Amino acid sequence: MSRTHQDHCTELEAELHRFAAVAASADPAAQVPTCPGWTVAKLLKHVGIAHRWAEHMVRNRSAEPVPPRQVPAGVPGDPADYPRWIADGGAALVDTLRTAPLDAPIWSWGGGHGAAFWSRRMLFETAVHRADAEFALGAEPRVEAAVAADGVDEFLGNLAAAGRSFTALADLDDTGTLHFHATDTDGGEWMVTAEPGGMSWTHGHGKGDVAVRGTASDLLLLLYGRVRPGDPRYQVFGDTGLLGRWLSKTSF
Incomplete structure (x- = not known):
């Protein structure tokens, strides 16, 4: 079944809840075996910044790539606060994606240029990194088959x-x-x-x-x-x- 932009927004929202739950139960200092050299804290920081960067690109209809370091991320000083920070950034991302006009051109590095590219891209960015966090917990990650x-x-x-x-x-x-x-x-x-x-x-x-x-x-x-x-x-x-x-x- 072909999935729409709104389908991807709904699936992203569900995936964000899963990610936040895993993040809340993980030791920030734990190593992530699927991302050599990364701790859980570094993984969570990466995901939180990625969400805010994508939200900025979509909200501003950016026609050119914006360096992530130019996007305010408000990274908490204490990694224990990362789960809430990720949840807040993810909610803002979904809200922006849901209301973005689909015909507005937005830069991307892959196939497609617009909000529909970014709802799908952020869904799988989040799902794969949720799997990374679960591997760090010793769990076996799963993504629903059709997704x-x-x-x-x-x-x-x-x-x-x-x-x-x-x-x-x-x-x-x-x-x-x-x-x-x-x-x-x-x-x-x-x-x-x-x-x-x-x-x-x-x-x-x-x-x-x-x-x-x-x-x-x-x-x-x-x-x-x-x-x-x-x-x-x-x-x-x-x-x-x-x-x-x-x-x-x-x-x-």
Whole structure:
């Protein structure tokens, strides 16, 4: 099912509540295994700043990128106050997104330019970092299947739109096809064609040089580099070297 801007706003609002709940239960000093060198406090600070930066971009209809450091963030001095700070910033972001005119051009680095890009982008920015915080707690994160499948679409679409400007992808000299198959949602199949310096993708079934099967949530976390393809939650067939090289260049 195609999701609208308002759908993404509603899903973002729900994801913000989940993130705030995880943040409130996490030790700010705990290490985040999926973000080497980061503590939970650094993760929460990053997310809170990202929300305020995106809200500023949308509210001001920014046609050019604004450096995040130029956006007042009001970061609390005590990391114990981060959960409330994140909740406040997230609420402001959702309010701004919901009332933004969809036809107003707003800068973005991926596919699409407008409020609809940012509601979707912030949904998955928040969901993946919520997963990071849960990994720090020793929990197993999950994203609802249909939402996660939309996240795979968003990831691949932005990656293809970035093309050769995505520095790591520009270094990839492989040519081959990758098939990702979600086992828990209809229509959750993607064919990716890797080519020197870029990639393309489409929905559908096909025979790839390598194929990966898993839940939509787990595929989303795989693409973001949060779980490795050798994890037993995945079934992998074919050229594992191609998969590893492609993931190493595209995960962020």
